Amino acid sequence: MRTPSPRPDAVHEESETPEAHDLGLSHDLPTLLNRRHAIGLLTAGGLAAALAACTSGTGSSGSTGSTGSPTDSAGGGAPGDATQADVGDGEIPEETGGPYPADGTNGPNALTTTGVVRSDITTSFGDSSGTAEGIPLTFSLTVVDVSGDGDAGTAVAGAAVYAWHCDREGRYSMYDLADQNYLRGVQEADADGTVTFTSIFPACYAGRWPHIHFEVYPSLDDATSATNRMRTSQLALPQDVCEAVYATTGYEQSVTNLQGVTLDSDNVFSDGYALQMARVSGSVSEGYTATLRVPV
Template sequence: MSPQNIEPGPHDHEAPEPHDLGLSHDLPTLLNRRHAIGLLSVGGLVAALAACSPRAGSADASSAPPAGAPAGGAPGGASQTDVGEGEIPEETNGPYPADGTNGPNALTTTGVVRSDITSSFGDSSGTAEGIPLTFSLTVVDVSGEGDAGTPVAGAAVYAWHCDRDGQYSMYDIADQNYLRGVQEADADGKVTFTSIFPACYQGRWPHIHFEVYPSLDEATSATNRMRTSQLALPQDVCETVYATEGYDKSIANLQDVTLSSDMVFSDGYALQMAKVSGSVSQGYTATLRVPV
């Protein structure tokens, strides 16, 4: 699957990110999704336009939220097993991936393979402040028959996200590389990262980026990635976290965006909505099944 090419540019959160530019920008990504094979047939244009509506088996982002869910969001305990199985959607890697497709490449930096991504590594130093968040991704192969999926042991996952101010290391904060890291999946296909809860910046729903690679050895160049996607965080948890010190800007930003308006999650988010538990005092744990 070819990498998403993102043009370099300043990190202006008051302007839409490249993945907030609508169908003309998102269509190449949609065409790259495995389930979009055949869009170039006679009915291809119709199918492409249909891809902008909620995915089959996904929560309908344009309808009312499930019972008990906050308006515009999903309940904190949204279950990944409550929806139809399918491959996790292919998404843009955003303008600040640091995977070599747009400027720096953290994947080739000594020390990037780690579970705790709170602090910078290599020649950089510094620690991101915020409410503790541990998130786990379980990579499963659903290309064969059956619904259960097979754990992809030995796969590698590169994960990154913004800090509590909505800024990205290696771009907004050039002398830091925290909140980025690579992990090798265990026998159950699982990787776990220790981090902090990311902010909500203008125009985007709170999220975590990740790329899946066939192996740790191949997780050095974005050209080797199997899948690029994003994890969404539930609204009720976000509201609780953003009421704490340091997340002030996130309160207003979250009020100005919904899953329905977010250009990544607006076409359906069920397979990308993490299940989150915990508290501000004890920290949070997020889990997501990643079918590929």
């Protein structure tokens, strides 16, 4: 587990101004410079690299599945593309946390709110109330230390993961919805290094591929300040599953937004997503399950 250096993220340019969500590292740099790991950006060439545009990634989304039948999208990519299991013991890329992390770096801090440690993040907690509507999604992240010898890595039992994502309409709680804090939560990893969250499938908003944000911390006690985190990254969702979900009521805008972005044009995933594409199974009628190995 080495202190990461954020990889450069380019701003996705469209004919219309994209929403102010996750506009890349250059957009978030003023915030990131307040974080401990960003000291590395100030070394020779680091700041220039952070502001540079990223280069091409790989492939398109996975195979197409129906809205009613169970599907299993194995790690993303067209047939023949590398999946997460094929890419060895590399560390998951460091990414921007976006403008709405609510980790204390730019205003709200969900990490210090009573009730944030939970597995079901569909509802608001603390003094807030409300429930996020959408197709059910359960996602699990398994944190492994790959800094030693061997490809498999060692499970980081006791690590903590803070996860957050937008709602069915593409809005983030504590920012777009100031009176809500749903779709945010912290979990402590079990003996296998795994945390599991019950949530809803996030929307696709303008300019970004569908994704889930997360931060990894050494322990639950450390997960109260962003300065303690070991890694910030994002989970990508397979195209076939997104298309099935977005064909349902409530996700109508996501249909148009998904048509306007690809993994190759996305400002986060365009330089490679093999380590970030989740394996997803399930169906619209029964809900979906996503899993991702998080090597740090």
